[in-house]
Amino acid sequence: MILPIVAFGAPILREKCVDITPEYFELETLLTNMWETMYEASGVGIAAPQINKAIRLFLIDTTPFVEDEETDEVIVKQTFINARIIEETGEVWDFKEGCLSIPDIREDVSRKSTIKIEYFDENFKKHTDTYDGLTARVIQHEYDHVNGILFIDKISALRKRIIKGKLIDISKGKVNASYKMRFER
Numbered sequence: 001m002i003l004p005i006v007a008f009g010a011p012i013l014r015e016k017c018v019d020i021t022p023e024y025f026e027l028e029t030l031l032t033n034m035w036e037t038m039y040e041a042s043g044v045g046i047a048a049p050q051i052n053k054a055i056r057l058f059l060i061d062t063t064p065f066v067e068d069e070e071t072d073e074v075i076v077k078q079t080f081i082n083a084r085i086i087e088e089t090g091e092v093w094d095f096k097e098g099c100l101s102i103p104d105i106r107e108d109v110s111r112k113s114t115i116k117i118e119y120f121d122e123n124f125k126k127h128t129d130t131y132d133g134l135t136a137r138v139i140q141h142e143y144d145h146v147n148g149i150l151f152i153d154k155i156s157a158l159r160k161r162i163i164k165g166k167l168i169d170i171s172k173g174k175v176n177a178s179y180k181m182r183f184e185r
Helices: 027-040 062-066 133-146 157-172
Strands: 045-047 057-061 077-099 102-120 128-134
Touching: 027 045, 027 057, 045 133, 057 133, 077 133, 102 133, 102 157, 128 133
Parallel strands: none
Antiparallel strands: 045 057, 057 077, 077 102, 102 128
């Protein structure tokens, strides 16, 4: 089932999310719905707060980045439960990021190029993996969501002032997204 994506302005997007257990109610159904919702919205990642759940869960599929670019990046399609980034290393680089909760806004965000992360997969098997490049960036973006951080928190004060009107419009539902959205009014 395709779920509405929570729009900028909703308090849940600013919450620090909680861990879940393997007994989380209908986890398999939730994951299926999140994958369908992300693909319907043409996203490369989605976090639980974006579908109105304050839990430490996100998923990514970097296929569009690899298909659209000549790159040596490997496709990563993965569920991350109760993730914790252990280490961020490497060069800091800028990349224009966007967010399904903040449609039509893309801004340069600086992030380190490599991360080491601990997480559970959809079967609650524990992993510790290292990712770099675009995959690391997508993970960092979604990881920020479960910590109540949005990509616009990482841009300059000047850029924030420039996009302030657009953000207000989004929070009021004045946006034309190609997917279902949920607005707090």
